[in-house]
Amino acid sequence: MASLYERLGGEAAVNVAVERFYRRMLSDERVADYFDSVDMDRQMAKQRAFLTMVFGGPANYSGKDMRTAHAHLVSRGLNDGHVDAVIEHLGGVLKELGAADADIAEVAAIANSVRDHVLSR
Amino acid sequence: MPTFHWEDRAIEAPAGMSALEALLAAGVLIPSACRAGACQSCLVRASAGTVPPAAQLGLKDDQRARGEALACRLPVSDGLQLTPAGPSALAGELVLQRRLRPTPTVAVLYFSPPPGLRPLAGQLLHLIREDGLSRPYSVASLPEDEHIELHVRQVPNGQMSTTLCDTAPIGARLKARGPFGDCTLRDGEQDRPLLLVGVGTGLAPMLGLARDAHHRGWRAPVTLIQAGLNAEALYTPETLSRLSAWPMLRWRPVVLQGPAPEGGEVGDVVEAAKRALAETPEARVYLCGDAPVVNRLRRALFIAGASLSALHADPFTPTT
Numbered sequence A: 001m002a003s004l005y006e007r008l009g010g011e012a013a014v015n016v017a018v019e020r021f022y023r024r025m026l027s028d029e030r031v032a033d034y035f036d037s038v039d040m041d042r043q044m045a046k047q048r049a050f051l052t053m054v055f056g057g058p059a060n061y062s063g064k065d066m067r068t069a070h071a072h073l074v075s076r077g078l079n080d081g082h083v084d085a086v087i088e089h090l091g092g093v094l095k096e097l098g099a100a101d102a103d104i105a106e107v108a109a110i111a112n113s114v115r116d117h118v119l120s121r
Numbered sequence B: 001m002p003t004f005h006w007e008d009r010a011i012e013a014p015a016g017m018s019a020l021e022a023l024l025a026a027g028v029l030i031p032s033a034c035r036a037g038a039c040q041s042c043l044v045r046a047s048a049g050t051v052p053p054a055a056q057l058g059l060k061d062d063q064r065a066r067g068e069a070l071a072c073r074l075p076v077s078d079g080l081q082l083t084p085a086g087p088s089a090l091a092g093e094l095v096l097q098r099r100l101r102p103t104p105t106v107a108v109l110y111f112s113p114p115p116g117l118r119p120l121a122g123q124l125l126h127l128i129r130e131d132g133l134s135r136p137y138s139v140a141s142l143p144e145d146e147h148i149e150l151h152v153r154q155v156p157n158g159q160m161s162t163t164l165c166d167t168a169p170i171g172a173r174l175k176a177r178g179p180f181g182d183c184t185l186r187d188g189e190q191d192r193p194l195l196l197v198g199v200g201t202g203l204a205p206m207l208g209l210a211r212d213a214h215h216r217g218w219r220a221p222v223t224l225i226q227a228g229l230n231a232e233a234l235y236t237p238e239t240l241s242r243l244s245a246w247p248m249l250r251w252r253p254v255v256l257q258g259p260a261p262e263g264g265e266v267g268d269v270v271e272a273a274k275r276a277l278a279e280t281p282e283a284r285v286y287l288c289g290d291a292p293v294v295n296r297l298r299r300a301l302f303i304a305g306a307s308l309s310a311l312h313a314d315p316f317t318p319t320t
C-alpha cells in the first residue's frame, strides 16, 4: 500500500499546500506573530519542511531538532493552544485539497507526536 | 572550524558564519549591501561544496546552474570552493549623459551603456563609485533604448544618491555590475494581467515593465499604481506621459497626504493595491520602493491570494 506521503500526493501536494497553509498562518491572529517575518521566502522554506515532516515524507528531523527549532518561540510564549491552531489549519488545508479523513487524522497524529518537543517539555 | 577556499586561498571561519562575513574578515573585499539576500551585491560562484537553497533564492535558473550564490546567505563549510561570480558580473562603465530633476528630491538619469550591457526593464545595476562604494538601482529603460534610465531619490546624507542627484557632472563615468534580479516580464504571458506598484523612485522599474508590456503587445490590463507622500512628490517622466494613451494601461496615483492628485486618490497604497488585485486576481505582481512599504505590500497581497511565485518584490533595503 502507498505511504501516507504518497497518498497525499507527495512533493506536488506539499507545493500546493504550503502557500495555503502559510496564508492561513499569517491570517490567524492567534499564531500570525510567530510567522510574521520580513523574510517570507525563508518562512516558506520552513513551512515546506513542516509539511513534508507531518505528511510523513522524507524529512529527517529528530525531537532535538524540533526543540531547537521552536525554543525561541517557547520563550515567546508558545503553548498548546498554538499547536492546536496549527493542527486545525493543517486539517483545513488538507480538506480543501480533498484528502481522506483517515489521512487527515494520521497527519494530525504525527504533528501531535512532537507536541512535547515543540513545546520544550 | 570549517575551512573553505576563495580561489587558491584557504580560509578558516567559525561554523555558522556566512561566507561574506568570513571573506570580509579575511580581507577579501567583495561587494555587499543589504546582507539579507535581497540585493545580490555579494554574488559569488561555488564550484564545489554545499550550497543551501536559501543562498540561491531569487537567482535565475542559469545562475543556479553555474553555481552562483549569495555570499551573505551562504554558510561556510568544509570543501566549499568559491570564486568571483564570473565575467557577466562586471559590466563596464556607464557615462552620465543627462540629468532631470522632476522634484527637489528625485533625479532621472540617463547613461550611455558600455558595449554589451543591455539590461531588461526591471533589472538591477550596481553602480560603483571611484572609491568603491556600491549601490543597486533599478532600470526604467528598455534594452532597445539609446540610454539606460535610472531614477534616484536623494536620501538625506546619502553617499551615492547625493553623488548621482547632485555632484556627478555630465560625462561622469561609473563602473557597473549586473544586470541582476528577476523583476522582469515573463515570456508568453501577454494575456496575463500585470499589477505594478511603484513607491517613490520604485516607479522606475514599474514604468520600465509597463513600457516593456506595451512594446511586447500585452493584451491584458496593466495596472500601474504610483505611490508617494503627496501630490508634489509624484513625478511624471515623459515616458509615462506618452504611455498614458495606451488603452491597456490603468495608471493610478495614490498619495498618503492630500490633496488628491489628478485622477488619483488619497489613502494607503496597500489598500489600493489590494483593490487592484481583487479586480485582476490572476495578475503577476511586481513591487518596488522603500523596504517597509514594499514588505507590507508583499505580505498583504500574499494574504489576499497572490502566489509567492507570481509576486516579485525589490525592496530598497538600505546598505548596512
Ligand SMILES: Cc1cc2nc3c(=O)[nH]c(=O)nc-3n(C[C@H](O)[C@H](O)[C@H](O)COP(=O)(O)OP(=O)(O)OC[C@H]3O[C@@H](n4cnc5c(N)ncnc54)[C@H](O)[C@@H]3O)c2cc1C
Pocket (backbone or CB within 6 Å): B034, B038, B039, B124, B135, B136, B137, B138, B139, B151, B152, B153, B154, B155, B156, B157, B158, B159, B160, B161, B162, B201, B202, B204, B205, B290, B291, B314, B315, B316, B317, B318, B319
Ligand atoms: C534591490 C534594490 C534596488 C534599488 N533601486 C533603487 C532605485 O531604483 N532608485 C533609488 O532611488 N534607490 C534604489 N535603491 C536604494 C539605493 O540602492 C540606495 O540604498 C540609496 O540610494 C541610498 O544610498 P546612499 O549611498 O545615498 O545612502 P547611504 O549613504 O547608504 O545612507 C545614508 C543614510 O540614509 C539611510 N537610508 C538609506 N536609504 C534610505 C531610505 N530609502 N529611506 C530612509 N533612509 C535611508 C541609511 O540607513 C543611512 O543612515 C535600491 C536598493 C535595492 C536594495
Ligand code: HEM
Pocket (backbone or CB within 6 Å): A031, A034, A035, A046, A047, A049, A050, A053, A054, A061, A069, A070, A073, A078, A082, A083, A084, A086, A087, A110, A111, A112, A114, A115, A118
Ligand atoms: C505541531 C507540531 C509542529 C511541528 C511538527 C513543527 C515542525 C516544524 C519544522 C519541521 C520546522 C523547520 C525547522 C527547521 O528546519 O529549521 C519548523 C519551524 C518553525 N515552526 Fe514549527 N512545528 C510545529 C508547531 C509549530 C507551532 C505551534 C508554531 C507557532 C505557532 C510553529 C512555528 C514555527 C516557526 C515560526 C518556524 C520557523 C522557525 C525559524 O524561523 O527558524 N511551529 N516547525
Ligand code: FES
Pocket (backbone or CB within 6 Å): B031, B032, B033, B034, B035, B036, B037, B038, B039, B040, B041, B042, B043, B070, B071, B072, B073
Ligand atoms: S544579497 Fe548579499 S549583500 Fe545583498
